[in-house]
Amino acid sequence: MLVVVGILIFFVGLLFSIAWHELGHLATAKMFGVKVTEYMVGFGRTIWSRKKGETEYGIKAIPFGGYIRMIGMFPPKKDEAYGRTKSSSPFRAMIEDAREMSAEDVTPEDAHRQFYQRSPWKRIIVMLAGPVMNLILAIGIFSAILMGFGVSTPTLTVAEVSKCVLPADADTTKCPPGAEPSPAAAAGFKPGDKIVEFNGRHYSSWEDLRLAIRDSKGTVPVVVERGDQRVELTAELMQTERQKIDTPSETTRVGFLGLAPTSVMVKQDIGGVVETIGGFVGMTVQKVIQLPQRIPDLVSAILGGERHQDSPVGIVGASRLGGEVLATDQIGVDTRIVMMFQLLAGVNLSLFVFNMLPLLPLDGGHVAGAAWESIRRGLAKLVRRPDPGPFDTARLMPLAYAVSLVFIAFSLLVLVADIVNPVTLQ
Structure with a gap:
């Protein structure tokens, strides 16, 4: 029973972390005048939603992420408005579909509130705000534990x-x-x-x-x-x-x-907290870089091999670990609670590092696109050439779809491993 309770508590903590991430995007987008039509925790069918002002807030059935929907994520073609031209190329069709979906919520009265129209530094702030919220939450939890409870x-x-x-x-x-x-x-x-x-x-x-x-x-x-x-x-x-x-x-x-x-x-002082959290960040970066190397181990674990303690885990695996922490009777209740919060902080740190990868559709990919636009416009101004205009990230959608498929495949691999051969505390 304690394992189930622990899983549920930790799962709620993960959902809060996702909502907290998307809140960063939402708050900064609205601060810069971008229209946000949806704020959702989860994917798929909507379980509950309520519209407040111009934004619909809700929870969806598949709790493996979240999103906000901003109008005008991609700029229109230079030679046309929001229409679409037929193309036999599947890659061109992907680009045009993405551009069309980006523009379908744009009405004449909101034409000036599109995401792509904001200056690069504002777009960078909007896209960084989500991962930074996870980093803030991780730092807050780790600091409270290190300074209040100790290590x-x-x-x-x-x-x-x-x-x-x-x-x-x-x-x-x-x-x-x-x-x-x-x-x-x-x-x-x-x-x-x-x-x-x-x-x-x-x-x-x-x-x-x-x-x-x-x-x-x-x-x-x-x-x-x-x-x-x-x-x-x-x-x-x-x-x-x-x-x-x-x-x-x-x-x-x-x-x-x-x-x-x-x-x-x-108990740690400020210097100890900074040093410890810095070590956690460095270790997390290393683990994210090593993810491709973990694929053979995950396949082996699914087929009955050993599941290593440092193996990647998903939401299911992390929640299961949280349940085991709460249920163990080898340590005191206060230590169990601290361990659950440490695990939640580690997940938020992983979300921060992972989302900073400069690949679409991750936040880091949008940051990289806005940064390149800023550099390109700066160079054009320096050599006195015409402003090249917004960087068309829609052209990168075929790559974004490919990256998404890789991430989905890896997530499913981790999910299966978490179910058939989970990482345990033992």
């Missing part, structure tokens, strides 16, 4: 000593009969030991120590504080297969000791 930070104090060595893909934490003792267990480490020195060097953070352990091999001296005493231990590190730090789906041979640290919640 779990591992310390140099030992929480647990592995009794034996298990393979990286082991599905149990119990030691089988005859298993080899871990280097830490063989060296005599105990829970509560605070590591003072490792291989003759002092470390101030667990992360630095962990990297040092991974890069080490052979016999290594370790000094720990145990109660009021300093104890010198000698560990015989072994090499084992572990996940790579940058690409968890791959493994490499590293030094292994067999310790788990204790963790404390540390």
